[in-house]
Amino acid sequence: MSAELVVTSGITATLELSTPILFGGLGGVISERSGVLNIALEGMLLIGAFGYFAGAGATGSVVGGLALAVVLAVLSALILAWLAVHAGANQVIAGMAVNLLASGLTDFLYQAIYGYSGTPPVPGIGQLNVPLLDRIPVLGPSLFEQSPLTYLALLAVPGVGFWLFRTRAGLHVLAAGERPEAADAAGLSVYRIRYLAVAASGVACGLGGAFVLTQVDNFSSDMTAGVGYIALAAVIFGNWRPRGVLVASLLFGAFEALQSILQALGLSVPYDLFLAVPYLVTIVAVSGFVGRVRAPQADGVPYIRT
Amino acid sequence: MQELQLIHIDKFFPPNTHACADVSLTVRAGEVVALLGENGAGKTTLMRIASGVTRPDGGSIVKDGERVVLGSPRDAIRRGIGMVHQHFMLIPRLSVAENVVLGFEEGGAVLDRRAMARRVEAFAAEVGLAVAGDRRVEDLAVGEQQRVEIVRALYRGVEVLILDEPTAVLTPAETEGLFRVVREMAAGGKSVVFISHKLHEVSEVADRVLILRNGRLVAERPPSAPLGELAALMVGEPVEAPSPSRRPASSEPVLSLGGARSRGEPGLRDVSLSVLSGEIVGIAGVDGNGQVALEEALVGTRSLEGGTFTLAGERLERASPAAIRRRGLVRIPSERHHDGMVAQASVWENLVLFDLAELGFARHGLLDVRAARRRAEQLVKNYDIRCGSIDQKLAELSGGNQQKVIVARELGAGPRVVVAAQPTRGLDVGATASVHKALIELRERGGAVLLISADLDEICQLADRVYVLYEGRVSQPVAPDDREQIGRLMAGVAA
Ligand SMILES: Nc1ncnc2c1ncn2[C@@H]1O[C@H](COP(=O)(O)OP(=O)(O)OP(=O)(O)O)[C@@H](O)[C@H]1O
Ligand SMILES: [Mg+2]
Numbered sequence: 113m114s115a116e117l118v119v120t121s122g123i124t125a126t127l128e129l130s131t132p133i134l135f136g137g138l139g140g141v142i143s144e145r146s147g148v149l150n151i152a153l154e155g156m157l158l159i160g161a162f163g164y165f166a167g168a169g170a171t172g173s174v175v176g177g178l179a180l181a182v183v184l185a186v187l188s189a190l191i192l193a194w195l196a197v198h199a200g201a202n203q204v205i206a207g208m209a210v211n212l213l214a215s216g217l218t219d220f221l222y223q224a225i226y227g228y229s230g231t232p233p234v235p236g237i238g239q240l241n242v243p244l245l246d247r248i249p250v251l252g253p254s255l256f257e258q259s260p261l262t263y264l265a266l267l268a269v270p271g272v273g274f275w276l277f278r279t280r281a282g283l284h285v286l287a288a289g290e291r292p293e294a295a296d297a298a299g300l301s302v303y304r305i306r307y308l309a310v311a312a313s314g315v316a317c318g319l320g321g322a323f324v325l326t327q328v329d330n331f332s333s334d335m336t337a338g339v340g341y342i343a344l345a346a347v348i349f350g351n352w353r354p355r356g357v358l359v360a361s362l363l364f365g366a367f368e369a370l371q372s373i374l375q376a377l378g379l380s381v382p383y384d385l386f387l388a389v390p391y392l393v394t395i396v397a398v399s400g401f402v403g404r405v406r407a408p409q410a411d412g413v414p415y416i417r418t
Numbered sequence: 419m420q421e422l423q424l425i426h427i428d429k430f431f432p433p434n435t436h437a438c439a440d441v442s443l444t445v446r447a448g449e450v451v452a453l454l455g456e457n458g459a460g461k462t463t464l465m466r467i468a469s470g471v472t473r474p475d476g477g478s479i480v481k482d483g484e485r486v487v488l489g490s491p492r493d494a495i496r497r498g499i500g501m502v503h504q505h506f507m508l509i510p511r512l513s514v515a516e517n518v519v520l521g522f523e524e525g526g527a528v529l530d531r532r533a534m535a536r537r538v539e540a541f542a543a544e545v546g547l548a549v550a551g552d553r554r555v556e557d558l559a560v561g562e563q564q565r566v567e568i569v570r571a572l573y574r575g576v577e578v579l580i581l582d583e584p585t586a587v588l589t590p591a592e593t594e595g596l597f598r599v600v601r602e603m604a605a606g607g608k609s610v611v612f613i614s615h616k617l618h619e620v621s622e623v624a625d626r627v628l629i630l631r632n633g634r635l636v637a638e639r640p641p642s643a644p645l646g647e648l649a650a651l652m653v654g655e656p657v658e659a660p661s662p663s664r665r666p667a668s669s670e671p672v673l674s675l676g677g678a679r680s681r682g683e684p685g686l687r688d689v690s691l692s693v694l695s696g697e698i699v700g701i702a703g704v705d706g707n708g709q710v711a712l713e714e715a716l717v718g719t720r721s722l723e724g725g726t727f728t729l730a731g732e733r734l735e736r737a738s739p740a741a742i743r744r745r746g747l748v749r750i751p752s753e754r755h756h757d758g759m760v761a762q763a764s765v766w767e768n769l770v771l772f773d774l775a776e777l778g779f780a781r782h783g784l785l786d787v788r789a790a791r792r793r794a795e796q797l798v799k800n801y802d803i804r805c806g807s808i809d810q811k812l813a814e815l816s817g818g819n820q821q822k823v824i825v826a827r828e829l830g831a832g833p834r835v836v837v838a839a840q841p842t843r844g845l846d847v848g849a850t851a852s853v854h855k856a857l858i859e860l861r862e863r864g865g866a867v868l869l870i871s872a873d874l875d876e877i878c879q880l881a882d883r884v885y886v887l888y889e890g891r892v893s894q895p896v897a898p899d900d901r902e903q904i905g906r907l908m909a910g911v912a913a
Binding site: 278279280281283284286287290291293294295296297298299300409 | 471490491492495503507508509510511512516517520521522523526527528529531
């Protein structure tokens with residue numbers, strides 16, 4: 113393999129592998145900033161993947177796929193929101209419940225719907241070549257010939273950042289996640305804010321899941337394979353900031369890409385080692401290596417009005 | 419002409435707490451009404467009802483002649499009623515301006531933070547309270563946070579301002595500043611309800627004094643009423659301040675620090691002090707001069723960077739908090755919610771929280787619940803803790819009774835040394851007297867007490883010797899009756 117090809121495919125693979133982590137991570141940031149710990153990213157991504165598969169398969173269109181991915185992921189997010197916000201359940205357990213539900217339900221539906229009839233062809237989403245920029249040697253083909261969803265995820269980083277830290281709605285989300293009783297005393301509806309924030313994380317996971325599916329064009333059992341947990345790690349590593357999540361996603365994506373390139377080059381590095389990287393990096397980050405990460409104060413704490 | 423009337427207000431907390439029983443009162447425009455009462459008398463509950471936080475079980479609220487139903491704090495704010503809570507309702511990670519405008523932001527969906535900070539600063543200056551709009555609330559001292567709370571209430575157009583024990587954490591100068599604001603508000607036609615346990619403050623600032631006892635309004639007095647009379651009305655019987663008999667202590671130090679240094683803002687800087695057995699030593703000083711560092715260094719949760727720490731002849735610089743406690747040093751923490759209790763656990767569990775094994779309530783890791791509960795019942799009686807039952811959650815007790823639970827647990831453990839940090843903050847006169855009595859008794863039995871307090875009266879009344887803490891350093895010991903010298907040292911004026 114030529115050096116140029118190694119760099120090009122390395123960057124391409126990094127962006128591809130980072131995209132679902134980024135979507136999940138942004139969803140996680142929004143939800144946790146409002147005070148709902150979101151362990152359910154994994155399940156919501158999986159449901160998003162299934163949604164795209166079923167939607168695109170049935171309608172034969174990308175839009176149909178994306179729509180169903182987002183709708184189903186938001187529905188699963190609302191289950192989490194109901195458990196965590198309304199019922200005041202333990203949010204770790206509520207999140208795990210959604211994950212288990214997602215895993216079982218997608219499997220079941222896949223079998224029930226396609227078990228006999230076979231799977232329909234699923235329209236892919238293709239890639240978007242940014243005109244002119246894609247002509248740049250090396251960087252062009254790697255950076256500017258990506259899935260539209262990848263660009264969307266990258267654009268969402270400043271978007272979510274602006275929304276969270278520069279707008280009135282964002283301020284309300286931060287208040288609900290830091291000190292819900294104070295937000296309540298200021299006349300904000302903590303319940304409403306948290307419901308909406310969790311639903312927004314559903315939108316992000318729906319898109320992330322759709323991306324995962326378009327990489328392979330067929331659904332398989334538990335196909336997100338832990339990306340949601342890595343996204344959770346990216347939220348922590350990124351200090352609950354969209355830009356931090358971007359850095360973390362790229363870093364985690366790069367290590368995974370490195371692994372596959374090393375394999376292609378014939379070097380044998382234990383695969384498991386790279387799988388463990390996101391978690392190792394997160395442990396380092398959380399133990400205070402990279403500055404001070406600090407969770408929203410009320411992250412994971414149900415709010416019950418007295 | 420605004421006026422707030424509470425009519426036949428009733429609030430019952432199951433199983434058996436009648437927090438407000440048929441309370442009726444009127445707050446007129448331009449007056450400052452003080453609300454007095456023992457810990458647990460129902461002051462906070464009554465005012466939470468008036469500010470829409472808590473729903474009453476019965477009775478009605480009339481604002482400006484119109485009957486209103488307050489379903490939320492926002493409803494109350496819309497009617498011009500705002501409350502500064504006993505425990506602040508600020509969001510530490512947000513800026514001052516964000517906290518002030520939260521829920522009442524002006525302009526479109528996008529915030530202009532700089533304009534917001536300027537607007538809040540300008541408003542604050544107008545009402546005579548200086549705040550820095552873009553500083554984070556978590557970086558502010560308590561006095562400043564208090565100002566932010568008041569600015570916020572005023573910013574929302576509050577006509578009736580309820581202040582729940584606003585001076586408990588303020589320095590004398592800050593308190594003076596607060597009173598100026600209160601008087602100005604009243605002069606401007608607004609009304610203030612002022613809750614405090616410090617009787618002299620009440621007579622200084624109020625136009626009328628209302629007294630609650632066991633959820634009932636029992637008396638109204640002019641502020642000129644003798645303090646002793648007010649205290650007796652609150653408690654229902656005359657209160658006697660314990661008078662310490664100053665007898666010479668032994669000469670061996672139980673507790674000593676030598677050149678101790680620690681981290682912190684400020685940390686300890688070369689602190690040397692000693693406490694003899696049978697002695698109460700006061701640490702005077704304005705809050706924020708290293709009191710927290712001192713407290714934490716002594717209980718072992720903040721490690722010393724240098725110097726010595728000796729307890730009963732044993733060097734303990736490197737000892738764990740558990741080891742220090744086992745050697746007989748207990749603490750009444752200044753951050754009681756954080757360091758002193760498990761709010762969601764029951765009263766009895768909190769009363770036996772530490773030293774389970776030492777007190778014989780746990781054998782082989784198993785809890786002897788019956789014995790522990792008996793012990794708790796006894797402490798509740800001895801320390802006059804007002805609670806429905808020992809199974810109640812500690813969080814449901816009034817602020818003062820929560821503190822009594824901590825004091826009972828710590829002093830009930832039969833300690834050799836007590837580090838008492840702001841032990842009577844927020845306590846009523848009766849409870850304050852009982853804590854003081856307990857500390858004095860410990861001294862009589864030969865125990866040692868290090869009393870860290872921002873309340874100079876308390877220090878001068880109890881201590882045998884006083885050190886003044888200023889910017890992390892302690893002075894030479896001073897006699898407790900030399901108030902002038904203590905005041906100079908507290909202000910950092912070299913003697
Ligand atoms: N949420 C609650 N559940 C049960 N009991 C409660 C609750 N809130 C208050 N109480 C009880 O109501 C009584 C009155 O409490 P309140 O906080 O109004 O007293 P307070 O006069 O403000 O006392 P303090 O001076 O100690 O602040 C207390 O006995 C308290 O234990
Ligand atoms: Mg109170």
